[in-house]
Amino acid sequence: MAPLVRIQNFVVSTDGYGSGEGQSLEHPFGHADPETLMSWAGATAHWPNRTDPGGTYGLDDYITRDYANNVGAEIMGRNKFGPERGPWENYDWQGWWGEEPPFHTPVFVLTHHPRPSFSKGETTFHFLDASPKDALTQAFDAAGGKDVRIGGGVATVREFLDADLVDTMHIAVAPVEIGRGEKFWTGPNEYVERFHHEQIPSPSGVVHNFFWRR
Numbered sequence: 152m153a154p155l156v157r158i159q160n161f162v163v164s165t166d167g168y169g170s171g172e173g174q175s176l177e178h179p180f181g182h183a184d185p186e187t188l189m190s191w192a193g194a195t196a197h198w199p200n201r202t203d204p205g206g207t208y209g210l211d212d213y214i215t216r217d218y219a220n221n222v223g224a225e226i227m228g229r230n231k232f233g234p235e236r237g238p239w240e241n242y243d244w245q246g247w248w249g250e251e252p253p254f255h256t257p258v259f260v261l262t263h264h265p266r267p268s269f270s271k272g273e274t275t276f277h278f279l280d281a282s283p284k285d286a287l288t289q290a291f292d293a294a295g296g297k298d299v300r301i302g303g304g305v306a307t308v309r310e311f312l313d314a315d316l317v318d319t320m321h322i323a324v325a326p327v328e329i330g331r332g333e334k335f336w337t338g339p340n341e342y343v344e345r346f347h348h349e350q351i352p353s354p355s356g357v358v359h360n361f362f363w364r365r
């Protein structure tokens with residue numbers, strides 16, 4: 152099977168926001184509470200940051216596991232990588248994720264302000280000023296025959312969808328309103344002409360939306 156371009160485990164609020172307003176160092180999702188958006192995944196047995204035993208093994212866990220399944224590279228926007236905007240003052244900031252970022256693959260950070268690549272644990276971050284199509288070419292070259300995940304944030308995911316470069320998409324709608332910030336959609340109907348769509352509610356309260364190309 153040819154490798155895919157996947158949007159995976161992207162979370163939005165019931166009113167369609169993927170992030171709140173006013174991102175900062177202390178608040179990566181702006182005024183939105185990441186705990187509330189991500190609690191469905193955090194409760195699963197395979198949540199990568201789990202420090203205690205236990206966790207659920209149901210639908211949410213299957214999806215959490217699929218996050219890394221057959222993914223060979225990620226493309227993300229610069230605002231997912233960090234809160235700084237504009238030219239880099241220095242290269243001290245190396246992402247929110249500590250010494251072992253959860254990607255374990257090459258990650259291509261799109262920005263108009265490139266900087267040198269660096270590695271943290273098993274993840275290497277590269278910085279690219281490129282169109283979505285050219286970024287994908289580089290990501291597939293690095294992905295060793297595996298899929299490329301479009302990891303967010305909102306603007307980047309929308310950019311790849313607008314360019315019609317996405318093969319499959321999983322959007323989790325969390326039972327919370329954000330009210331303002333980075334809007335992803337008005338609802339799944341925006342994409343049903345281009346994609347098949349299945350909607351599956353989980354007992355956790357999240358509604359999983361799966362899309363694949365028509």
Ligand SMILES: NC(=O)c1ccc[n+]([C@@H]2O[C@H](COP(=O)([O-])OP(=O)(O)OC[C@H]3O[C@@H](n4cnc5c(N)ncnc54)[C@H](OP(=O)(O)O)[C@@H]3O)[C@@H](O)[C@H]2O)c1
Nearest residue numbers: 161162169170228229230231261262263303304305306307
């Ligand atoms: N809901 C979720 O599942 C989820 C997932 C990931 C992240 N997030 C959140 O989403 C928010 C970030 O989203 P966002 O919409 O603000 O921004 P974003 O998509 O992360 O980044 C947008 C920035 O990426 C750069 N960029 C994008 N396309 C480019 C291209 N083709 N060429 C060069 N540069 C390009 C530009 O940065 P420059 O200004 O540097 O040029 C642009 O301003 C954060 O709060 C993050 O925590 C949510």
